[in-house]
Amino acid sequence: MKLRVVGAKLLLLLVLGAVRAPRCTHPPRCTDPPRRYTADWPSLDSRPLPAWFDEAKFGVFVHWGVFSVPAWGSEWFWWQWKGEKLPQYESFMKENYPPNFTYGDFGPRFTARFFHPDSWANLFEAAGAKYVVLTTKHHEGFTNWPSPVSWNWNSEDLGPHRDLVGELGTAIRNRNMRYGLYHSLLEWFHPLYLRDKKNGFKTQHFVRAKTMPELYDLVIRYKPDLIWSDGEWECPDTYWNSTNFLAWLYNDSPVKDVVVVNDRWGQNCSCRHGGYYNCQDKFKPETLPDHKWEMCTSIDKLSWGYRRNMAMADIASESRIISELIQTVSLGGNYLLNIGPTKDGLIVPIFQERLLAVGKWLSINGEAIYASKPWRVQSEKNTTSVWYTSKGSAVYAIFLHWPEDGILSLKSPITTLTTEVTMLGIEKYLKWSPNPGKGLLVYLPQLPPSALPTEFAWTVKLTGVE
Structure with missing residues (x-):
């Protein structure tokens, strides 16, 4: 037990000793030292x-x-x-x-x-x-x-x-x-x-x-x-x-x-x-x-x-x-x-x-999901419950409920001449048309449930939208 306690004290003394950045002895070859944070919240909270x-x-x-x-x-x-x-x-x-x-x-x-x-x-x-x-x-x-x-x-x-x-x-x-x-x-x-x-x-x-x-x-x-x-x-x-x-x-x-x-x-x-x-x-x-x-x-x-x-x-x-x-x-x-x-x-x-x-x-x-970012709109609370993410120029609309008529209505994306729509897990492009209000209507693939890529929550990938 004494050995454990002594070892712990030595460990704490070592790490609590301030470790200083090395002094620059060759100024022409030196770069700025890494930023050091001080033991206060304004400094610590500023760390990326x-x-x-x-x-x-x-x-x-x-x-x-x-x-x-x-x-x-x-x-x-x-x-x-x-x-x-x-x-x-x-x-x-x-x-x-x-x-x-x-x-x-x-x-x-x-x-x-x-x-x-x-x-x-x-x-x-x-x-x-x-x-x-x-x-x-x-x-x-x-x-x-x-x-x-x-x-x-x-x-x-x-x-x-x-x-x-x-x-x-x-x-x-x-x-x-x-x-x-x-x-x-x-x-x-x-x-x-x-x-x-x-x-x-x-x-x-x-x-x-x-x-x-x-x-x-x-x-x-x-x-x-x-x-x-x-x-x-x-x-x-x-x-x-x-x-x-x-x-x-x-x-x-x-x-x-x-x-x-x-x-x-x-x-x-x-x-x-x-x-x-x-x-x-x-x-x-x-x-x-x-x-x-x-x-x-x-x-x-x-x-x-x-x-x-x-x-x-x-x-x-x-x-x-x-x-x-x-x-x-x-x-x-x-x-x-x-x-x-x-x-x-x-x-x-x-x-x-x-x-x-x-x-x-x-x-x-x-x-x-991975490495995605929040989009300008995060969700649309409608009958299909749509949640958005984004990555680069792509926008992902993940909908939790399959619409009964097979048509997914998305209000937030603004279509352009280059808009294309796919569903993750299915190779073919999906048909779409402008929504009479705003956004677009996506015509989902007509497949039996067993042929859908997942049993719950499907992702439509939109490119060429704003």
Whole structure:
């Protein structure tokens, strides 16, 4: 244990030491040094978002930890059992586990016995995901990597005896997907966090001994493309030392040019500061935001972690998921879809089925999604529910309901002498005519449902329109 603590302190001292830009010793050959960001929000918020994130559009979120062992209620099991002391959790424990069973006793049962990172990566690739975000540590404090400051409460010392973060990262990157790491700033029952809370967060014992050493360790060890921060809501960013960490991340870290972060760095930051905005779980804006954002949501509508008591009525349908993806991208966002593996490391078939359905849809319609931009009009709320995206000179109209008469009415595009219309997945040009009002009428192909390129949500590609 002493070696781990000493190593963590050395790591923190190394990364906190200011790394200065080298002095120019040959002025004629020197170029301007890269911009350095200061540890304040005006400077940090001015950093351009690396382009890969906006181009990616679709990612998979993975909530996995010791909460996957009781697999009941949600990933907040420990808090709801011992923090809120909800009676249904007390009853669940009495009915299923021996007396005096603690949350720590779940640790050895988190085995990951059937976790095959290549199988996961193959599934995520087949789903069309361009990035994957794994929980490295949830609010329970258990780390899915050998954290030097989480002695005997990590996946190498206990349970799987494996570096889950590292193994999945290797598999993901072998398939040219980006790798993101979720990390909770707080830990519900950590003694140092409780001590800081008792002191009104005027002390930072927990931040200095736990939160910051872990964040620096994750960045240096795994070089993530994305840091998905969470657990910020009880304290301001000044308690978490967020701006100091982000300044190091953007200036001197090994991922300074590619890393992307979200907005959960303090109770004052959501939808205001950071990289892209989450704003809140399952955030859905009504109109086009003026800042890059991401909608995170879960296939299980009631939980992020795996639940043994999950019912089919709790599972988002294929049409709902694909519809949310389309609407999110049309409004300039990314769509991060969550699954919760079992304690053994299995992704249950219903989650696989939903992910593969997204991949099948994207294999036909991905041209209208990946690397697209919002168009001047985002949607037309009519009987067919049309959502627009654009790429270069092309405009994509994605309609969610097939019109009964087979004629798609589009009000927003302005036709020209060079206007052409196709449907993704069908090679032939489609016939069209000017709409008597404005826009155009597109005559959809007369095909049986089985011959259509997809079962739900079809994309019409328009060129030569304004």
